[in-house]
Amino acid sequence: MNEIFKRIDAINWENLEHAYGSAADVPQDLKHLFGTDKEVAKSAIHNFWGNIYHQGTIYEATSYAIPFLIEALNYCPKPTKSSIIVLLAHISNGMSYNIQHQDLWEEGGTFDDGRTKTQAYKKETKRQLHWVERGVLAVWDGWDNYLQLLEDEDDEVRSDICLLLSSLVSSNHKPSSAPKKSSELLFDRFQNRLSIEVDDNIKVSLLNGIASIDVEKTKKIAVLKYYIGEPSGILKITAAYYLLEHEIDEKAIEVLNNALYQAEITNQLFSESVWFQTKMSFYILPQLCNLSLDYFDQIWESLDLTIRNTFKFGAQYTVSPIIKMVFKGKRIDEIAPNFTIAQKKVLTTILETDNLWIETDGNTSVAFKDWGLERNRALLKKLLE
Numbered sequence: 001m002n003e004i005f006k007r008i009d010a011i012n013w014e015n016l017e018h019a020y021g022s023a024a025d026v027p028q029d030l031k032h033l034f035g036t037d038k039e040v041a042k043s044a045i046h047n048f049w050g051n052i053y054h055q056g057t058i059y060e061a062t063s064y065a066i067p068f069l070i071e072a073l074n075y076c077p078k079p080t081k082s083s084i085i086v087l088l089a090h091i092s093n094g095m096s097y098n099i100q101h102q103d104l105w106e107e108g109g110t111f112d113d114g115r116t117k118t119q120a121y122k123k124e125t126k127r128q129l130h131w132v133e134r135g136v137l138a139v140w141d142g143w144d145n146y147l148q149l150l151e152d153e154d155d156e157v158r159s160d161i162c163l164l165l166s167s168l169v170s171s172n173h174k175p176s177s178a179p180k181k182s183s184e185l186l187f188d189r190f191q192n193r194l195s196i197e198v199d200d201n202i203k204v205s206l207l208n209g210i211a212s213i214d215v216e217k218t219k220k221i222a223v224l225k226y227y228i229g230e231p232s233g234i235l236k237i238t239a240a241y242y243l244l245e246h247e248i249d250e251k252a253i254e255v256l257n258n259a260l261y262q263a264e265i266t267n268q269l270f271s272e273s274v275w276f277q278t279k280m281s282f283y284i285l286p287q288l289c290n291l292s293l294d295y296f297d298q299i300w301e302s303l304d305l306t307i308r309n310t311f312k313f314g315a316q317y318t319v320s321p322i323i324k325m326v327f328k329g330k331r332i333d334e335i336a337p338n339f340t341i342a343q344k345k346v347l348t349t350i351l352e353t354d355n356l357w358i359e360t361d362g363n364t365s366v367a368f369k370d371w372g373l374e375r376n377r378a379l380l381k382k383l384l385e
Helices: 002-009 026-032 038-048 062-072 078-091 097-105 119-140 143-149 155-169 182-196 200-212 217-227 233-246 250-261 263-269 280-289 293-308 320-326 341-352 362-371 377-384
Strands: none
Touching (some): 119 155, 143 155, 155 182, 182 200, 182 217, 200 217, 217 233, 233 250, 233 280, 250 293, 293 320, 320 341
C-alpha cells in the first residue's frame, strides 16, 4: 500500500485542475479508497462526483486519478467497488464543460455573450477536449480487470460492471490497444452470463448492456424477443423497452402499456437500476408516444392516467411526450380551435388535472409555453367548448 501512496504523492496535484480549481484535495481522497473505513471511502467517492467528474464533465485531473481508481477495485470495501465502477462508467461517456454548456452561450442562448466566437473560447475548448480523451483512454486501461469482474462474487459488482463495459465500447475514444470487435466480444460475454445468472436484476443489467452496444441489429432483436416472453416483470419490461426502439412489436407495446398504467409498481421495480437516471415510467412514456396515432386508442387509458397522476414540476416528463404525439410536433396555438378527437381528449384531461394549474410551479409554466398553450384554465375550457 505504501508503494501506491508514493505513486499518488509523486503527482503534482496542486498544478492540476478539477471542477473547483486546484486538485490538491484529490490525493487524500484517493488514499481513502484503499482503507477499510466504508464511510470515509463513501465520502471520497462523493467528492469525486463533484470535482474530477462534475455533472457530466471531465477535467485535467481526471485522467491522473483514474489509474488509482482502477487499482482501488482490488483493495476497497465491496460497496466502494460498485461506486467506483459506476463513476468510471460515467467518466467514459463524459464531455467537456464548454461543449456541455455551449448552447447556452451561442446566439439565441440564455446567456448569449458572444464568447463562443472568440479564439480564447476555441482554444480552451480544444484543451478541455484533450482532457476528455485522456480521461476516457485512462478508463480503457482497466478493460481486462472489468471483464474479470463479470464473474465477481458480489451481485452488485456483476450488475454494475455491465454498465461500465457497455459505456466503454460505446465511447467516442478507443485506444489502439482496444480489442478488435470489442462490441461483438462483449455481446458474447453478456449472452454467456445471461445463460447462467439467476438474479433478475443482474440479468436486466446484462440485457441493458446487450441493447446498448453496437452489434448487428438482428442479433439484438433475437435476444430481446426471447426475454420479452420471460415471466419476470423487470426482464419483460426491459426487453420490451429496447425492442420497441428497433421495430413495432405488438407484444412490446402491450408490455410497456401495462407497465405505464402501473407506473408506481414499475418505477419501484427499477428504483435500484444504474441504467435509468430517473423514473422508468419517464422512459417508457416517450417510447410509447413515438408510435403513430393509430395506437392512440390502445394506449389512451395509460396516457390519461399518466397526466392525471402528474406532480408539481413534472409536466415536462408526464405531459410533453403526449402533447408531441397528438399534435405531431406542432404548437397547440397553431391548431386551435380545430382539434382532433385525440387532441381534445388530451386537453380535457389537462384541464381536469389540478396539479397542472398550481401557480407557483414555474417549470410547468415553461412547459405550457413550449406547448403553445396559455396557462389559463378558463381560456382552455373555452377553447374546448
